[in-house]
Amino acid sequence: MSAMTPEPSAGLWTLAWRRLQRDRVGMTALIVVGCYLLVVLLALMGWVATDWTREVGVNYAPPVFMADDQDETAQPSRVEQGPSGPIPLYGLQDPLAAELAAIRARHPGAQVFTEAPRRLSLPLGGDKWGHDVLTKVIKGSETSILVGLVAAVLATLLGTVMGAVAGYFGRWMDDALNWLYGVFTAIPYLLLVFAIAAVLQQKGVVTLVLILGLTGWTGVFRLVRAEYLKHKTREYVLAAGAMGASHARRMFIHILPNTSHVILVQLSQNVVGFIKSEVILSFLGFGVPVDVVSWGSMLNEAQNELILGKWWQLAAAGVAMAILVTAFSMLTDALRDALDPKLRY
């Protein structure tokens, strides 16, 4: 009996996955992106890079592989100091003794803070204050990738809904949304982002995501609208309508799955674009606030460090970003090839 039933033909996604698996470059890119996402997840859960603000090394601690050329100007004295002992008074009365005693009496359980000895070298070196660059890079990746991902999801969602409405309903809705599209694309993207950043005075990761997400929907809109224009008169949609499916059901249950490959590729492209934008904004100081580290804010610090010959923070942030963006771009290309073999570019 089982021999009689034909094997179900593979769906779009199964076929795409098979094509992607045959693409060696695409699979490598997928693994690299997966590793980054894993690190972001671990950092989010607080398992790695818990506290980047701890000053664990000496100022500008060099990376371990070049620990020998320790810079004399890096204030090694701060390491030798350790916890301070009683200060010699040379027979003088301590003028603050009474106040100190009063403070101690008010906070009986208080501990005297002693600084842990700072390390002379760190895995990837240290920055101006002795923060561990490795920890900063992981935290920075978390910020930059999360901002890119969430903003891309927001922009793609907006673009998809608007594109679906414009393409499906047409007429005045299409005109209105097309007009909005024209307005948003008339202003160069970064200039629009700058203008919004100037207006919104409070800096923050959420603000940043909103700025990028609310301005970046145009690319998705254009493509999804075109797809809906094409699909809305196809037989399967007309049949669904004849069976009494509502507009919303036809738009999002019937047509949406058939445009999902376009949306996925756009989403992937947006992530790369938004990560780049976030880095530029944070570099200029219009992005993440000062208590958050991102690749952009690291590059900003590294710019001044480089002149002093301390290149490791720049290298760490730059390489981390370049690898991710390369992998993500290649993954986008591979996804496009796998999902739409007819398309050439």
Place this chain on the structure above:
Amino acid sequence: MNLAAFLFRRLWQMIPTMLGVVLLVFLLFNWVGGDPAYVLAGKMANPDDIANIRHQLGVDRPLWEQLLIFVRQIVTGDFGNSWATREPVSEIFRTRLGPSLVLLVPMLVLETFVAIVVALAVAALRGSVLDRTLMVTSTVMMSISLLIYIIVGQYVFASLLGWFPVKGWSDHLWRNLTTYAVLPILLGLMVSVAPSVRLYRTFILDEVGQDYVRTARAKGLSERRILLVHVLRNAAIPIVTNVLMGLPALLTGAFLLERFFAIPGIGREIIMAVERSDFPIIKAATVYVAMATLLANLLGDLLYRALDPRVHFE
């Protein structure tokens, strides 16, 4: 339809988009942004000062009246004075346009030229190791942030090797072009050439597969003549459109270059204005750059039609 009618119709169609830009910028700065008087008056403001500033800016009037003021500012080009330096905004744009163009025009020309030459070369050698190496290299080059190119390039070639001045600008066009603008232009090209090469390569390869190329081969034309005369002429149509579409991206790249190399251009002025919450400059820049973008798109359309005799003005 003739050219004049086409131009007129396209300019007419631009009006609603332009009104939308004006409305968007207006809502952003006069409604979302809240009261700019608090920004201007600073930390030690007293109510009198704030009322005074509000009156001067006109923000104590109803929104529609403020919108009229804004439209009048755009039409007359008089945006008042910069909040930070008291310099008239129109004066700022007039004096900063020159340096920006000294940077932008050579970048645009060189980028187009280099990208076409490299794309032709890799298209001629398609499928070879060189082709694939160049394609992978260009993907990697695209992935490195412009910031890294600028920071490292400025440090290595200007600070360390001293081949170029670290930053600066002069009053002489030739001196600017040959000394101060060289490194910024080269660094800008590092980023902008790679994506163009990839795109132009696909445009050229699309043409290489056409029947007319086979015909040209069949009648014995050399491969070089086919590529340089027949294919390039046809591939030029999408390339020209793309060059003009890529202008905004080139512009934002120039913004960063101007800031790093202390070139007194419009981009640096805009970044400084965002830092200082200098709203008149940002408002004027957004509106005028949007206008320029729309005109550039129109120019692209015209060139497209001029290059492709099959397309008629309709």
